Amino acid sequence: MQFMCLIYSAPNSGPKPGTPEFGMFMKGYGDFTQTVKADGKFVAGDALQGSDTATTVSVREGKAETIDGPFAETKEQLGGYYLLDCTDMDEALKYAAMIPTSEFGRIEVRPVMVWDT
Amino acid sequence: MLPPLSTEQVIERTVREEWGRILASLASGLNDLQLAEDCLQEAVISAMDHWGRNGLPRSPSAWLIIVARRKALDKLRRAQNFARKENEIAYLLELENRPLDDPMTETIPDKRLEMIFTCCHPALERKSQVALTLRTLGGLSTDEIAAAFLDKPSSMQKRITRAKQQIARGGIPYEVPQDADLPERISTVLSVLYLIFNEGYSANSGTTVLRSDLSGEAIRLTRIIVALLPNDCEAAGLLALMLLHDSRRNARVGPAGEIIALEDQNRKRWDREKIQEGVAILKETLPKQGIGPYQIQAAISAVHAQSPAWEQTDWAEIVALYELLFAMQPTSVVQVNLAVAVSYAQTPDAALVIMEKVATAAKIQSYQPYYAAMGNLLARAGRITEAKVSFENAIELSENAQEIAFLKNAARRLLH
Known part of the structure; x- marks a missing residue:
């Protein structure tokens, strides 16, 4: 079963780039990715660029309309994700708790919808 | 097409x-x-x-x-x-x-009236009021404004920045003024709009293309103000005045850029649509009992606009309107115009009597239209030598080639 782990944090809440803490933080991500791959849980995972780079597209009356933003979430922004293949929610949550950003941000875990064929 | x-x-x-x-x-x-x-x-x-x-x-x-x-x-x-x-x-x-449901359906609250009162706040210099109005409400770039006023872009930029800082630091609010201050403040707004229009209309300086854009911009902004202040007769009067003046845009300049006097203009080239709109606005506004200088000037312009030929001009009506205007605005500028109208309604000699009163006014020595009018009146009264001197004075006070050519031509025709 696949679980989407969405990684949220407030801007500037984590370790600052250039500090020793930031090095540890990034190493934490490398280690986590290694772990889920070794355990056969990893499906996909990426970091996203800042929300100030977001563009939204919507189609109205058959016409695509794009607009800058929203880069204005009230507190936290989506910074990245992991798609994990786990046996159940409990296992997914156990892995999600190992994602470094969980220490100052939060990880939202949601099961991927499975369609009956 | x-x-x-x-x-x-x-x-x-x-x-x-x-x-x-x-x-x-x-x-x-x-x-x-x-x-x-x-x-x-x-x-x-x-x-x-x-x-x-x-x-x-x-x-x-x-x-x-x-x-x-x-x-x-x-x-x-x-x-x-x-x-x-x-x-x-x-x-x-x-x-x-x-x-x-859909933020794209949002209607934006209209704060343009508040904004123009801010831009035309009396604490700001006149030129800054004009520049800020064109920048914020007209959406003209600083470079465009600089070009229209023959300023360096850098100094126009400084002026606009300074004006914005003045608004921020001076706590000039974005609001429609209190009732007691309103007439005075509206009058400032209207004068700024008229100044923008005239910058575009007069051929004193600058390239003609940019400057006619300024007139169009002034008309556009005045339309907005009229829509926002539907009960202000002078705002409507100013719009009518601009439209009626602007209706002659294509007829008042010849193929070589020469100025063509009202008398010699091809009236078929006047913009009928603009005339009709200007006259319609006046007809609606004049009965509202809020008469003022813009409406009177528009009415004068309307008399010309509705006259099929120069010879058929209703000069008595124009004299009456200038007298009314002079009662409200007793300036030399109005008096010179009144005198010219009298010269056609009555005689050049009657006009020269009025001009004697103007001659005593301060600063008249540097007012080019006074000498141009004197040259015309004296020539028509048969006082050729004096007329020559007046035309020479007018030419000396002129600032550009078109105006000088116009005066020389007028002098040549009148003095034979």
Whole structure:
């Protein structure tokens, strides 16, 4: 079963780039990715660029309309994700708790919808 | 037929149409004209990109204001003085997080009236009032404004920045003035608009193309003000005056750029639509009992506009209107015009009697139209030698080649 782990944090809440803490933080991500791959849980995972780079597209009356933003979430922004293949929610949550950003941000875990064929 | 507009032109035109309304709304919400302008500018740059790719969105103005607000929120959050901007951030977040079905259907509250009163605040210099009005409500770039007023872009930029700082530091509010101050403040706004129009209309300096744009811009802005102040007779009068003057635009300049006197203009080249609109506005406004100088000047212009030929001009009516105007505005400028009208309604000698009164006024020695009128009146009264001297004085006071050519031609014709 696949679980989407969405990684949220407030801007500037984590370790600052250039500090020793930031090095540890990034190493934490490398280690986590290694772990889920070794355990056969990893499906996909990426970091996203800042929300100030977001563009939204919507189609109205058959016409695509794009607009800058929203880069204005009230507190936290989506910074990245992991798609994990786990046996159940409990296992997914156990892995999600190992994602470094969980220490100052939060990880939202949601099961991927499975369609009956 | 006109060639179809390119996407860039459509975008440019749309942005100019929407600029004033959006900027006014943003600035009054953010309480910061500079921030509002920076963010709107960024939204416009972004629009070029998005709209160029997908065509215009359903509501360009909603699109621009949403993006400008988002940029503002982003900037405020990054700002050093984050804490002091809490109110503005809260305001933007509230707008951003409204549970709207479709934010693209948003109608933007019209704050342009508040904005023009801010731009034309008496604490600002006249030239700054004009520049700021064109920048914020007209959406003209600083370079365009500088070119129209023959200023260096850098000094125009400084002037506009200084005016914005004055508004911010002086706490000049974005609001319609109290009733007691309103007539005075409206009169300042109207005079700024008329100045913009005349900059575009007079051929004193600058390139003609840019300057006729200024007249069109003044008419556009005055239309907005008339719509926002429907009970103000002088605002309507000013609009009528501009339209009636502007109706002669194509007839008053010859193929070589020479000025053509009203007397010699081909009246078939007058813009009938503008005349009809100007006259219709006057007919609606004059009975409202709020008579003022703009309405009277418009009425004078309307007499000319409705006369089929120079020889059929109703000079008695024009004299009566100038007398009314002089009672309200006892200036030499009005008196010279009154005298010229009298010369046709009665005789050049009767006009010269009025001109004797003008001659005693201060500063008349540097007023070119006084000498031009004197030259005309004296020549028609048969006083050729004196007429020559007057025309020479007028030519000496002229600032450009077209005006000099016009005067020389008039002198040649009248003096044989």
